[in-house]
Amino acid sequence: xKLKIATAALMVAAMSLPAFAAxxxxxxxxxxxxxxxxxxxxxxxxxxxVVSPSGTIYKSRTEAESGMKxxxxxxxx
Numbered sequence: 680x681k682l683k684i685a686t687a688a689l690m691v692a693a694m695s696l697p698a699f700a701a702x703x704x705x706x707x708x709x710x711x712x713x714x715x716x717x718x719x720x721x722x723x724x725x726x727x728x729v730v731s732p733s734g735t736i737y738k739s740r741t742e743a744e745s746g747m748k749x750x751x752x753x754x755x756x
Contacts, residue, residue: 704743706731706750715753717743 707727708715715730717740722729730750737743747753 702738704737704740705729706735706737706743706747706753708752713752715747715750717747 703719703721705718705721706715706729707718707722708730710726710728718727719740730752731737731743731746732750735746737746
């Protein structure tokens with residue numbers, strides 16, 4: 680009985696993982712190459728800098744791509 684409950688709990692957890700997918704996107708610039716990219720996690724090291732206006736956090740990759748076109752340091756390269 681305990682095995683069935685544990686198995687059911689694991690299945691529910693596995694099916695709910697996509698619901699926790701990234702819903703935060705950042706426009707960042709590589710410090711060395713000056714190339715802009717979109718990432719789904721806020722950079723924690725000093726090799727990348729968030730360059731979106733006022734540190735904007737985008738809800739979708741498409742929204743971040745549109746935002747990247749408006750960032751001056753990304754369009755000037």
